[in-house]
Amino acid sequence: MSVESINSYDELPYLFNAMPYTQPHRIAAIAQLFGMNPPAPETARILELGCASGGNILATAYTFPKSRCVGVELSARQVAVAQQAIKELDLKNLVINQINIMDFDANAGQFDYIIAHGVYSWVSPTVREKILQICQQHLSPMGVAYISYNTKPGWNMRGTIRDMMLYHTQNIKDPLERVAQMRALWKFLADATQTGQDSYSLFLNEEFKFFANSEESYLFHDFLEEENNPIYFHEFVTQAAAYQLNYLGDAHLHTMLASNFPPEIAQTLELFKDDLVHQEQYMDFLRNRHFRHSLLCHQQVPLKRAISAERVTNLSVVSSLAEVQSTEIPQGKKCFINQSGNLVTDSPIVIAALTYLLEQLPRAVPFVELVEQTQTRLPANITADKEAIFNHIADIILQAYTKGLIELQVGALPFVLQAGNKPTVSALARWRVAHGLKLNNLRFENLNLEHPVVGALLPYLDGTRDRNALVTILEGKIADKSLQLNVKQAGQEIQIAPEQLKELLMQALEESLKALAKSALLIA
Template identity: 35%
Template structure:
């Protein structure tokens, strides 16, 4: 779609109000790690609450769509109960089909308007409302908060995400332009085509060098041109799209007897992640956490929040200390990198980088080096704080410097600083997966179901993992019942019956036979197992 394809809108009948837009254009349903009960449990426990253990809890998701977020939770936490509601009948039917194929009995999915939720739904320990609040009218927003108030257990928490100001101010201008351009169109495909055409027209007509406005147009175009049509349609062309200053959202929550607990990414809450002078100013001008978070949004030009709420009056303690690490598990994809030669580090300094958050760490402390190397080596597995401490203690004994109480306190403080800095992640839940490649390896039922049709699968860390075509076909056979030999035979059958095609220089070639085929299958399965082990795809 180019600027030349941009057309003036012909008057057209508006979309029938009885046809819900998510039935017409379904929104992709994915796992969101930051919404998982494990994350909500960890943050609420860190801040002084006594949340329900995630192995025995009740979870409600408002706006569950096709179940991509809630269904994997239900499979991996079979003793907990899950309820998902959504206004799109088409997406609920799709989700129910998946539940039936997986044979899950601990999840209930309802075609239900949030406005019709009543006490019959019961109480929950965790409520999730991700990607909904900003895209529904004010009365529905009010109802969402009322549901959180009325359906949370006393130590329950709710995650609500929403678009924020001031960051959405400039993006909202682009949305307004697209909405104006497609105002008389009803067909979703035409709306999307013309919205993209307008963006191309603006990009070709406004130079990126013409100040802030030009930079804004080109920044949005670069963002949106790589997004899917359903993202563009629902996130930017929906009738409802509301943005809030953080203090406005909290004021609205307070009216429903809900209070601010935290953000699902706690690193965004720590002023230490700002430059020193900025952090000092924030501490001075913003004496309470609500003001501090609001001023931080001003500084960051924040566009989106994922806020965790709890009942007003719940006792909180955000002063993290040594006791915070009791019973904790720590994970981090830290890798050693080359030191920056431009910086004058001591000779024995080692540099690390978190491969997911891109946060870095430079340290010359041999005990911290030991700890970080161990976390990186074990990832994606989490390491219990006690195991980490034992590893560090061994190193300390080698150095002849051990005073256990001081060592524990120092290592706990270090881990807390790394957690709020976004370098490591804390939880209080043991691993639900393994790196061990067993005789009869197993992937989740969700992953096997997904692998039958798509290459983006949900791993045991509740993340999306993109696999190559060969590995995803192998995943469909890793069910805990088949040996490696049987999986290899299954792969050979796929090659012979044409389900999988071998290629050379991009051209298809016939599958070999005999020893060559056995060698290819053996190597392919072995490599796939290693990939899956490192991607948290294998479960015990």
């Protein structure tokens, strides 16, 4: 979008979500792995350029109350929403300025993290240059900038779809009508080519399926915006270098590693091991990559590209890897799995460590605590000194992280795993639900907690009520029929006797509180 057509976001605001990988506690972990010593996110100055209604920066400011956050956004309608949130949540550490990035205040000072998510390839070359200039001039010496953009070669192919959609909707003004027409044409094309086995038919149908459930706003701003200028990764790195900014790494670090390709491909990629940018460009060719989230630092920052296991020992670990039973697992080994892949091991140390991490999920466990807890959980017949455990866990955590199986972060996030006497859900999450937005947790993830009791309770979990008061509220909801409690016995629904109701509601309350805690939504 050019500066002139910026009002497209006033007509149809962008999605109001937080993005986990734009968050400074994760970015800081990657910077540390590459030998930097970035400022602590908890007290950092953080800038978001093109922050829309503040989905990201509101979450950052709420999560790190001692940070000082600034958002910049041109669309008045979106800024008004963000301002309302700041006021209603009483956030003292966030300011959102309704200005053009081009007019960024030269006296705004230094920022430790500068975030521009979904902006760079959707603006004119002049605004792109300005974004890099802001990073050059306003990033603190050990600061990190995050810039995401549509990339090629993936968008060369996707651009074909965009061209057709722009042509088809050229005479329609209303954004929602344009998206409706876009969906209609896409469906027509996909249906017409459904049985085709040629590459064009397969491509159209695969993309149609991929975007079928995307929201209107996303489709409009990605496919129908006037400006959508995907660039090759190597072009981005060259553009950044013109502003003395160096490519630090990808916000999804595992995508940088040749070792994550099959061995014969990795071997060829290793030929370029001395030229990271070249190597990653070929990875994009292999993956037909569409989207990148690149991290930048100042050129003079010394980086240590070979990541040593020792560097994970200052970080905290989140792992959802859970043991699975299967006859395919080799004898004597155990397999831990999550949606990103699996890890097979016969090491009692690794088994104990992964089991502890799973118990603590969604909490990030500091490395030192992980070592201590692993030591206490080892089977009696295993003798290993603390140093051996320390080194072994460091190796496996680094391996799992570089495969994209677990997360690393700096510091802790402010949620609890057990509800206190007066259970409290994050005020931001309650605010979002009250305003009809998706539930977003304190790990910046969108959630779908479609549980009737959780839904009924959420507005009341503000830290002013104990369990009895909460059960009384649930009783009221049952009485006025706004909540139904379906209890089944042997698959059949049964009538609940009035004297049983309180006890059942107390059980339902405890279950709901556990679900909220496991979803990183409880702060007390």
